[in-house]
Structures are given as structure tokens and as C-alpha cells.
Amino acid sequence: MTTVAGPAPIPAAPRPSHALLTVPILPAVLRFAWPNMVAMLATALAAVAETSYVGRLGVPALAGMALVFPMVMLQMMLSGGAMGGGVSSAVSRALGAGDGARANALAVHALWIGLGAGAVSSALMLGFGPAVYAGLGGRGEALAQAVAYSNVAFFGSVGVWLLNTFASVLRGSGNMVVPAATFLVVSVAQVLIGGALGLGWGPLPRLGMPGVAAGQVIAFSAGAAYLYHVLSTGRSKLRLSLRATPLQRELLRDILKVGALACISPLQSVLTILILTRLVAQFGPNALAGYGIGARLEFLLVPIAFAIGVASVPLVGMAIGAGMVARAKRVAWTAAALAIAVLGPLGLLLAWMPDLWTRLFTQEPAVVASAALYFRWAGPFYGLFGLGLCLYFSSLGAGKVGGPVLAGTLRLVVVAVGGWMLAQAQAAPWTVFALVAAGMASYGLATALAVRRTSWGEERASLAR
Secondary structure, eight states: OOOOOOOOOOOOOOOOGGGGGGGGGGHHHHHHHHHHHHHHHHHHHHHHHHHHHHTTTTHHHHHHHHHHHHHHHHHHHHIIIHHHHHHHHHHHHHHTTTTTHHHHHHHHHHHHHHHHHHHHHHHHHHHHHHHHHHHHHOHHHHHHHHHHHHHHHHHHHHHHHHHHHHHHHHHHTTTTOOOOOOOHHHHHHHHHHHHHHHHOTTTOOOOHHHHHHHHHHHHHHHHHHHHHHHTTTTTTSSSOOOOTTTOOHHHHHHHHHHHHTHHHHHHHHHHHHHHHHHHTTTTTTTHHHHHHHHHHHHHHHHHHHHHHHHHHHHHHHHHTTOOHHHHHHHHHHHHHHHHHHHHHHHHHHHHTHHHHHTTOOOHHHHHHHHHHHHHHGGGGGGHHHHHHHHHHHHHHHHHHHHHHHHHHHHHHHHHHHHHHHHHHHHHHHHHHHHHHHHHHHHHHHHHHHHHHHHHOOOOTTTTOO
8 A cells, every 4th residue: 555645844934043033123122222322321411521521621621622522432433333333243143143152252352352452542542643633723722632631531442442342242142231331330430530530629639631531531441341240250141251262363354344344434424523623623713612512412423323223233133143134124224213213303403402502511602603503504414314323333233334334435525525615715614514414414315325225135034024
């Protein structure tokens, strides 16, 4: 008797290796974004307090801060956003593929990258910082104040890089609460220490700009030490094990192929600001101080977009690692819409009532007028700027950051060519701020187009949703 075989059983669809591969997208983005938003708000308030301290030291100190602040924020963006995004991307993709051992090894390699990058940052800025600030138009007392702040701030670069690196490792694993809580405490400590040393509270000496900068150095170094303790003692999903993890070129490459390319974007952003700073400097210290106050808020938009964008990184990265490409794209656009919803109204509010921000730092009429002019032009485009920044972080999670980098190049070209034309024409200050707005709009729209057209790989999983 012949037995007829029935149809072959259909293989079961592969089960996701991580819970973040199946959770609803918007609630997950919101759940990851809120602790980062609290931490970044604390960071923003620390920056406000720091600028307030500097304002009490006089207009030359404010002008000096306008010169040095782009370089300080460049370090933050390189360590926390660009290279940090490369770290989070590599860790999350490994976890999405179900390879926890690889994720642990990547964390160790991230530590060595952070140490090396921090040492290089210190050496470069201690050696060439004064020349950079002079090249931006710094003169006399404003230049002296910039150098005084810079020398202390960049002496502690290793602490900044390591804190952001360890936080990125944890975020890549989906742990947002511990990094956020750490940054919250670090921000409070920075305000208290910087104020005490800068303004000479109580029996402490008034150290001025170096004292304000010391608050950041001490607070960030302590925060880095704490997160190292968390990772090395196994109190998180990942564990740092230096002795058991030899250096491997392939793991370094996995981080650097995304992080190194991503570092171009903050360089473009800061170069854009430096060009604009140089253009405004020709109108005098009051105009420069006013622009510095406005540009400081623009730099604070980066942490706000970071809080939302970084929430998408583990969700995107794990989806890519598991072959769930369609889900990864949906995460990116959901986070981008949230960024517009937050930053768009903020920009419109400041375009309407610019003094809400400006008078936190100064009551000088000429400085207030310069900052107001900036906000009236740039404010309406904050939403598009946030769109581009958030999609940049999502692209980091996917390991496909080339398109957003090219969008940053477009913004740089718009500002550089437009700035040259305005300088040749000896144009009025408002035209420089209109150029700021054009750069923001071009960046946001070009990034959205790049993400829409870039392939993030082949769909390999049937559970994407």
C-alpha cells in the first residue's frame, strides 16, 4: 500500500529576538523620548544658567562665549550625536540580530574610541583654539574671554566623550532612563559648580570664565565615571569586560563606518555657524552678542531633536538587524513628525515674542534688537530644521547616514555662497538672518528627500508592522 505524503508543513515565521521589534511604534518613541527630553531640558537649562553667569561678567564675556560656544557644542554633537549614534547603531543592530556577545564587545570598542577622540579633542583645541577664535573675528577682551573659557572646557574633553559614549551604549540597548537620569544630575551639578566657581559664591574666589567652564568639566567627568560603573558591574543589559575583550578591527569598523561618516554632519553644522558668526562680527560686539544668544538656542534645538531622534535609534537599528526594513522606515517618519510637532510651535512662538529668550541673558537694547531680528527670520523654520535633525538620527540607526550628510553639505553651500555674496554687497544684518532661514529650510527638505529615496536594505522578516 502506497502512502501519499501530505503537503510539507509551512515553516513558522521567525520570532523577533527582542521585544522592541514588535511594540507599537508611536508609544515606543514617546516612551523612549520623554526621559531624554527631561535630560535634554536640564542640559538646556544648564546652558541658560551658564550664559546667564557669563552675562553678569559683561558684554565682552558674552561676545567671547559667542565665539567659543560653537566649538563646545561641536564636541557635544560629535561625541553624543555622531559617533555616539554610530555606537548606538552598532549595538542595536547586534541586539536585533540576537547577538548579545557582539553587543558587549562593541561596547568595549566604543570605550576605546571615546578615549582616543577625547584626547585628540583636547590636544587640538588647547593648541589651536586661540587661532580659531581670532579667525572668527575675536579681538581684544572678547578673544581673551573666549580663550579663558576654552582652555578649561577642552582640558576635560575625555570626560565629555566618555559620558556620551557610555550613554550611547546604553541607549543602543533600549535603556533610556539611566542615561537620562545621569544627564539630569550632571546638569544640576554643572549649574551649581559653574556658578559657584565662576561668580565666587560664598567663600569661593570669583574665577570668571574659567570657573564657569570648570563646572562642565567636573560634572561630566563624574557622570562618565558613574556610567562606567553601571556598565562594568553588569547593572544593565550589556556588560563592559575590558580584559576579556581584545581589540578587533572588524568591530571598530562597524562603529566607525557609521560614526566617522556621521561626524561630517556636526562639522558642517558648526562650520555653517562659524561662517555666519564671522559675517555678523563685522557689525560689532553688540550684534555679535545678540546673534550668539540666538545661535545658542539653535544649538539647543539639537538636543531637543536628539531627545526624539535618539529614541528612534534602537527601534530602527534593531529592526534593521532583524531584517524588518519597512518597520524601520515607519519608526523614522513617526519620530520626524513628532520633532516637527515640538520644534515648529517653539520657533513660531519665538518669532512672535523673541524677548522671552533674549532677556534671560541681557537687557542691553542693541543686543536685544539683534537677537530679535534673528528670531523673526529663523524661528519659522525651526520645524524643518528639527525634521532634518531627527531623520539624521534615524539614519544613524539604519547605518545609512550618507543622504543626511549630503543635505548638510547643501546647507553649508547655501550659507557659504550666500554669505560671500552678502559680504561683497556689504548687506544689512537682516540679510544674514534670512540666510540662516534659507539654510534651515534647505537642510530639512533635502534630508527628508534623501531618506525617502535611500534604500535601507531588503525586507527579510514577515513580522514587520
